[in-house]
Amino acid sequence: MSNNKIAKTAQLKDNVTIGDNVIIEDDCFIDYGVIIRDNVHIKKGSFIGARCILGEYLMNFYSDRINKIHPLIIGENALIRSETIIYGNTTIGNNFQTGHRVTIRESSLIGNNVRIGTSSDVQEECIIGNYVSLHSNVFVGEKSVIKNFVWIFPHVILTNDPTPPSQNIIGSTIEDYAVVSAGSIILPGVNIGEESLIGAGSIVTKDVEKETVVAGNPAKKICLTKDIKNKLTGQEVYPWKYNFSRGMPWANLGYEQWLKNEKLK
Amino acid sequence: MSNNKIAKTAQLKDNVTIGDNVIIEDDCFIDYGVIIRDNVHIKKGSFIGARCILGEYLMNFYSDRINKIHPLIIGENALIRSETIIYGNTTIGNNFQTGHRVTIRESSLIGNNVRIGTSSDVQEECIIGNYVSLHSNVFVGEKSVIKNFVWIFPHVILTNDPTPPSQNIIGSTIEDYAVVSAGSIILPGVNIGEESLIGAGSIVTKDVEKETVVAGNPAKKICLTKDIKNKLTGQEVYPWKYNFSRGMPWANLGYEQWLKNEKLK
Amino acid sequence: MSNNKIAKTAQLKDNVTIGDNVIIEDDCFIDYGVIIRDNVHIKKGSFIGARCILGEYLMNFYSDRINKIHPLIIGENALIRSETIIYGNTTIGNNFQTGHRVTIRESSLIGNNVRIGTSSDVQEECIIGNYVSLHSNVFVGEKSVIKNFVWIFPHVILTNDPTPPSQNIIGSTIEDYAVVSAGSIILPGVNIGEESLIGAGSIVTKDVEKETVVAGNPAKKICLTKDIKNKLTGQEVYPWKYNFSRGMPWANLGYEQWLKNEKLK
Numbered sequence: 001m002s003n004n005k006i007a008k009t010a011q012l013k014d015n016v017t018i019g020d021n022v023i024i025e026d027d028c029f030i031d032y033g034v035i036i037r038d039n040v041h042i043k044k045g046s047f048i049g050a051r052c053i054l055g056e057y058l059m060n061f062y063s064d065r066i067n068k069i070h071p072l073i074i075g076e077n078a079l080i081r082s083e084t085i086i087y088g089n090t091t092i093g094n095n096f097q098t099g100h101r102v103t104i105r106e107s108s109l110i111g112n113n114v115r116i117g118t119s120s121d122v123q124e125e126c127i128i129g130n131y132v133s134l135h136s137n138v139f140v141g142e143k144s145v146i147k148n149f150v151w152i153f154p155h156v157i158l159t160n161d162p163t164p165p166s167q168n169i170i171g172s173t174i175e176d177y178a179v180v181s182a183g184s185i186i187l188p189g190v191n192i193g194e195e196s197l198i199g200a201g202s203i204v205t206k207d208v209e210k211e212t213v214v215a216g217n218p219a220k221k222i223c224l225t226k227d228i229k230n231k232l233t234g235q236e237v238y239p240w241k242y243n244f245s246r247g248m249p250w251a252n253l254g255y256e257q258w259l260k261n262e263k264l265k
Numbered sequence: 266m267s268n269n270k271i272a273k274t275a276q277l278k279d280n281v282t283i284g285d286n287v288i289i290e291d292d293c294f295i296d297y298g299v300i301i302r303d304n305v306h307i308k309k310g311s312f313i314g315a316r317c318i319l320g321e322y323l324m325n326f327y328s329d330r331i332n333k334i335h336p337l338i339i340g341e342n343a344l345i346r347s348e349t350i351i352y353g354n355t356t357i358g359n360n361f362q363t364g365h366r367v368t369i370r371e372s373s374l375i376g377n378n379v380r381i382g383t384s385s386d387v388q389e390e391c392i393i394g395n396y397v398s399l400h401s402n403v404f405v406g407e408k409s410v411i412k413n414f415v416w417i418f419p420h421v422i423l424t425n426d427p428t429p430p431s432q433n434i435i436g437s438t439i440e441d442y443a444v445v446s447a448g449s450i451i452l453p454g455v456n457i458g459e460e461s462l463i464g465a466g467s468i469v470t471k472d473v474e475k476e477t478v479v480a481g482n483p484a485k486k487i488c489l490t491k492d493i494k495n496k497l498t499g500q501e502v503y504p505w506k507y508n509f510s511r512g513m514p515w516a517n518l519g520y521e522q523w524l525k526n527e528k529l530k
Numbered sequence: 531m532s533n534n535k536i537a538k539t540a541q542l543k544d545n546v547t548i549g550d551n552v553i554i555e556d557d558c559f560i561d562y563g564v565i566i567r568d569n570v571h572i573k574k575g576s577f578i579g580a581r582c583i584l585g586e587y588l589m590n591f592y593s594d595r596i597n598k599i600h601p602l603i604i605g606e607n608a609l610i611r612s613e614t615i616i617y618g619n620t621t622i623g624n625n626f627q628t629g630h631r632v633t634i635r636e637s638s639l640i641g642n643n644v645r646i647g648t649s650s651d652v653q654e655e656c657i658i659g660n661y662v663s664l665h666s667n668v669f670v671g672e673k674s675v676i677k678n679f680v681w682i683f684p685h686v687i688l689t690n691d692p693t694p695p696s697q698n699i700i701g702s703t704i705e706d707y708a709v710v711s712a713g714s715i716i717l718p719g720v721n722i723g724e725e726s727l728i729g730a731g732s733i734v735t736k737d738v739e740k741e742t743v744v745a746g747n748p749a750k751k752i753c754l755t756k757d758i759k760n761k762l763t764g765q766e767v768y769p770w771k772y773n774f775s776r777g778m779p780w781a782n783l784g785y786e787q788w789l790k791n792e793k794l795k
Contacts, residue, residue, distance in 0.1 A: 015280070015545070017297055029595060032547055032565060035297060035315055047592055050565055050583060053315060053347060062312055062344055065294060079592055082583060082615065083631075085347065085365055100615055100633055101348075103365055103383050118633050118651050121383050121401050121419075133695070136651050136669055139401055139419045139447075151695050154651075154669045155687055157420055159447045159465060163495060163502040165398070165416050165509050182669075182689045183715045183733075185448045185466045200689060201715045201733035201747055203448075203466035217466055217482045217747045230693060237693040244695050280545070282562055300562060300580055318580060318612060327577055327609055330559060350612065350630055366613075368630055368648050386648050386666050386684075404666055404684045404712075422685055424712045424730060428760060428767040430663070430681050430774050450713045450731045468713075468731035482731055482747045 007044075019055070019067070031082070039071040039088065046074060049082035049100070056087045058106050070106060081118075099136060113247070117154070126171070131248060135182075143171030149241070149248070150174050153182040153200075162188040175210070177241060184219075195239050197225050211238075272309075284320070284332070296347070304336040304353065311339060314347035314365070321352045323371050335371060346383075364401060378512070382419070391436070396513060400447075408436030414506070414513070415439050418447040418465075427453040440475070442506060449484075460504050462490050476503075537574075549585070549597070561612070569601040569618065576604060579612035579630070586617045588636050600636060611648075629666060643777070647684070656701070661778060665712075673701030679771070679778070680704050683712040683730075692718040705740070707771060714749075725769050727755050741768075 003021050006012070010028040019037045024030065025044035034048050037055035042048065055072045070088025074080070078096040086092075087106035096110065099118030104110075108122060111130035116122065120138040129148035134140070138152050141160035146152070152174070160169045170189035174180065178192045181200040186192060191207040198204060199215025199222065208214050213222045225238035237243060245251045250258030268286050271277070275293040284302045289295065290309035299313050302320035307313065320337045335353025339345070343361040351357075352371035361375065364383030369375075373387060376395035381387065385403040394413035399405070403417050406425035411417070417439070425436045435454035439445065443457045446465040451457060456472040463469060464480025464487065473479050478487045490503035502508060510516040515523030533551050536542070540558040549567045554560065555574035564578050567585035572578065585602045600618025604610070608626040616622075617636035626640065629648030634640075638652060641660035646652065650668040659678035664670070668682050671690035676682070682704070690699045700719035704710065708722045711730040716722060721737040728734060729745025729752065738744050743752045755768035767773060775781040780788030 014547070017279070033298070033563070047595075051316065051581065056347070065312075082586070083348065083613065101366060101384075101631060119384060119402075119631075119649060123401075136653075137402070137649075137667070141419075153689070153691075153694060154671075155420065155685065157447045157465075159418070161418075163493065163505075164418060164444050164446060164462075165505055166502070167509070167511065168495070168497075179694050181694060182687050183448075183713075187465060197694075200687075200717060215748075218480075228693065230698070232698075237696070240693075240695055244697070246697065282544070298563070316581065321612070330577075348613065366631060366649075384649060384667075388666075402667070406684075420685065422712050422730075424683070426683075428758065428770075429683060429709050429711060429727075430770055431767070432774070432776065433760070433762075448713075452730060483745075 013050075025076075037088070038067050039069055041071065041073045042078070043074060043076040043094070045076050046078035046080070048078070048080050049084065051083050052080055053085045056085050058088060075112065087124075093130070105142075111148070113249075115247075129176075133247075141169075141171060141188075143169050145171055145173040147174060147176045147178075149177045151179045153180060153184075155183045156180050157185045159186060160188045177239065179240065195225060197228070197238065278315075290341075302353070303332050304334055306336065306338045307343070308339060308341040308359070310341050311343035311345070313343070313345050314349065316348050317345055318350045321350050323353060340377065352389075358395070370407075376413070378514075380512075394441075398512075406434075406436060406453075408434050410436055410438040412439060412441045412443075414442045416444045418445060418449075420448045421445050422450045424451060425453045442504065444505065460490060462493070462503065543580075555606075567618070568597050569599055571601065571603045572608070573604060573606040573624070575606050576608035576610070578608070578610050579614065581613050582610055583615045586615050588618060605642065617654075623660070635672075641678070643779075645777075659706075663777075671699075671701060671718075673699050675701055675703040677704060677706045677708075679707045681709045683710060683714075685713045686710050687715045689715065690718045707769065709770065725755060727758070727768065 006024045007026040009026045010024045012030045013032040015033045017035045021039045023041040027045045029047045031050040033051040035053045040055040072088045073091045075094035080098050081100045084098045084102040086104045089106040090108045092110040093112035095113045097115040104122045105124040107124050108126040110128045113131045116134045117136040122140040123142040126144045128146045132150045134152045136154045139157045141158045144158045158172050160171045172186045172190045174192045175194040177195045180198045184198045184202040186204045193210035195211045196208045197213045202219040203217040204219045211225045241255045271289045272291040274291045275289045277295045278297040280298045282300045286304045288306040292310045294312045296315040298316040300318045305320040337353045338356045340359035345363050346365045349363045349367040351369045354371040355373045357375040358377035360378045362380040369387045370389040372389050373391040375393045378396045381399045382401040387405040388407040391409045393411045397415045399417045401419045404422045406423045409423045423437050425434045437451040437455045439457045440459040442460045445463040449463045449467040452470045458475035460476045461473045462478045467484040468482040469484045476490045506520045536554045537556040539556045540554045542560045543562040545563045547565045551569045553571040557575045559577045561580040563581040565583045570585040602618045603621045605624035610628050611630045614628045614632040616634045619636040620638045622640040623642035625643045627645040634652045635654040637654050638656040640658045643661045646664045647666040652670040653672040656674045658676045662680045664682045666684045669687045671688045674688045688702050690701045702716040702720045704722045705724040707725045710728045714728045714732040717735045723740035725741045726738045727743045732749040733747040734749045741755045771785045
């Protein structure tokens, strides 16, 4: 009683398992051994790597082993690398990229042009904006909010329980253009300000103001981001949006011109 | 020359591979692509997620490629999520739950009602009690001892070698009701006292007394757990067993009444 | 139009997928569900665990879905555990061992007798010498250099971007016989000196001199390695090469005699 719509131009390799109410649009490539459970919609041009599981069961499956309706929508031109698992009840924008073995739990909303690195683990009810880059093995706790153009480096942890164990979950918030360096831990409910920079291995116990650099355990203010110079050239590095554009929407224009164009839209 | 006992009420999906001397009891659900090697016993009502490997080879397989006898026993009503790998020579109690891609090495003993989160890695010869919760990506070094009602949060590391590299392995011990927050590292042989609370990102270099809060690198005593108040309500939070019961045996009774009943048994 | 050379003594289990220009030498064992893409050469006596992916696609595959030529060479007697993913354009020496779900990206050079633990993630363009041991979940950033006889313990991070995000990537270097304890973070471009010891949870922001112990956030010099005594025996522990030999080339000779023999070669 399958009710699937698989485009004729979609390419499915061997041993792909597909449930009910699945839509696979044009020019998708579904590699060996992928499991697509029910109510999954993969938009055009997407690559789904070997042995991914899409639309994974939520907890309510296990009581009666009946899969409830929890749709998963994956936008156009996704590049989802092998063995990634994405739960149902989640919507992901266009140009999504993952490394290998990423886990994305249920009930999250993920924008356009988001990249999530190998082994990262995004828990339930998270909100992730546009042009966000998570590197390898980042842990994003339940109810975290990551806004736009945010960079999060390997092994960062966003926590959410101020008095563990409790049911009093308060996610942290990472504001636009913030950079969180490798191995940092953000404590529950903390706000990481716009354009701020969190040094590697920081334990961030309180809010960080915008354009500020913090580091240490516990993290303390070191300087402003504008005080940081490139050691070789002596030039200012931040705001990084003026100096880095690979993969950003201003890649061909520069940030200022892009911003002008955006404002005219 | 298979010698397996697969209950008629067990449900096996496609591409399941089963070795010798395997017992699968009633009402088990074995999802797509699971590999069950020899001498594995899965008790009734258990769910084994897609592509798990149960009874994985020990090191002694690789010399002659003959699988020796290393039984794995998994208790009733397990919920083992996809791609989890559990070695032989291990016994696990009832109501065991894992996230995805958990690794459990050989020669461990795991009690009842234990939960182990996505990507966690439990090394060999560990002892884990009852009602223990490990969150995502916890590393439990060889010969660690985790007692009962313990909470360990994401990316915690239990180490075991005081003078690396050496063969002088001394696991740490986490006592009943202790809470180890995200990203903490417990040094070899350290004892984490009953009901204590380890702050996020702590590097714990010496024993922690019971009902004590430590934090920092190296971790230092901050206060007693009874000094911690809920920031919103002003109420005491610890001992947590009086304020949190989800998944605990006192969920319907409260801790005090449950304890009374237990003593009468 | 396959052009493969699979030795008659190689053992392939069910559901193995093999591309073009693949060489599998004598006495290899390829377990269930392994995917070997094009231009992979596996030398004699190697074990490839269930569902590994060898010769994984590089980024240039995804634009036109044509696999370019990026050979992967795996030396003799490898023991690669299940679900490990190794990209093309990489050469690995003899006696290579991995845990489960290791990821090794493209364009790296890995020596002989290297071990890489479960869930570790080696990024592109790394150089790893001989007799290097990485434990579980180590992150090795792009362009890292790890020399010979190095030990890196669980959850260590080698970073590479001094002003993130940037394209100004400067890997760190770990010199011979150095030991990096669990959960440490090495900042971009830092040199970890020969025979040095990095304490657990250290954030290493500047070069470490040889035979020196550092710890803390930021890491500071604690003492020399020769000052460390075994707490039980009172004996000196370092240089570890005189006290530890399991898996080392001097296992049957002792370090001094082995070194003499090496010099005569």
